[in-house]
Amino acid sequence: MDIRHLTYFIEVTRFESFTRAAEHLYVTQPTISKMIKNLETELGVELFDRSRKQLVLTDAGRAIYDKAKTIVKASENLQTELDDLIGLQKGHIRIGLPPILDAELFIGILGEFHQLHPRITFELIENGTKKIEEDILNEHLDAGIAVLPPQEEEFDTFSFIKEELKAVLPASHPLAGRKRIDLEELKDDDFITFNRDFALYERIHDACLSAGFVPKTISETSQWDFIGKMITSGLGISILPYSVANLLKEDLRLVKIRNPSLEWNVGLIWRKNHYLSYATREWLRFTQERLIENSS
Known part of the structure; x- marks a missing residue:
């Protein structure tokens, strides 16, 4: 089922007219009629009572209408969420830190990143290297700072x-x-x-x-x-x-x-050949860039 079928169905119901819904959606009336017919065929029910002058929902149509609004709204919200994540307007990064680290430089870089992406949040968890590696492998952390080389071969590193x-x-x-x-x-x-x-x-x-x-x-x-x-x-x-x-x-x-x-x-470590969120990927890129600048 294409989400457009549900969108067209909702608009026809709202305007009580195929023609007015088509005008609102900037499509032709035959196109929207075909979409609704395809939806009825797929669901195996009639959505509208076409025997009257005014377009009226059938009982099946009324049941589907409420669900269709929920599905379309969820799809719109999902797209907004994805746009925010891809555009780095939101996100959460979990980072493991060894308590033996002099964190002044690292925290300074974190502050710079926050200025650029104020809606991305951080969770900083202090632990030793072994626990940090274990938590990254178990997906409790996204990345960490650890003594190199790591115990396992499943990490990418940046010293x-x-x-x-x-x-x-x-x-x-x-x-x-x-x-x-x-x-x-x-x-x-x-x-x-x-x-x-x-x-x-x-x-x-x-x-x-x-x-x-x-x-x-x-x-x-x-x-x-x-x-x-x-x-x-x-x-x-x-x-x-x-x-x-x-x-x-x-x-x-x-x-x-x-x-x-x-x-x-000591260096950054993160899971090799493993999914990283948009926020984590950008933080790793930004942090490595700043560390290189500070070392030159």
Whole structure:
């Protein structure tokens, strides 16, 4: 059933005339008569009592008229919704963020995007990389910021942060005055780390194993500021991205690590070969463009 059949039927009913309805719709009277006849044939009922001088709906026609108005109105609303989505007049984007991210740059870009598309809304959800990846795969998030490379091959990525991981030591630590240390020199220290939802946990754990020891983890958390406070309290040491370690306000020492050196690569991730809303696609395009501009 073509939506036009219902539209023509509604207009003929409203004007009680094929001729006047045809004039209103800018079609010929034979065209609209043929459309109504086709609709009657498809439905298997007569819609109008044609035995009278005035065009009158049959009982079947009255039943169909109410439904037809609902269907046509829903179709019009759907088209409006689609026009709004395609024109970026509305939309909702769910983004996963790691709490270890210095979000100033990202939030600034988000603000610029909002100025251009004020009716698109955002849901920002803090979690570690593993949970962000899982939520994107399960369609609970549209995109996210995560440590690269992702665990799965089902993601497209765009890297925008690459920096060293530093040993973060209390000022009283025997190695605090050094410019660089071998990772193996931390084998006797107690480690304070992000919890296992964070890719950083595995990165550090695997690096320690390659250096010949299993790190003695005494505390795991999802909050970078807790790590700083615990280090200052003498509970242990940590290994953090330089930008995150720099946010700590405590009197701490950042020392370069070698053998092996550790890097942190962070980027946007989204589902590969998977449907993305118009709003999400435009946000990803806009964000990558701004990140490239800020890095040049």
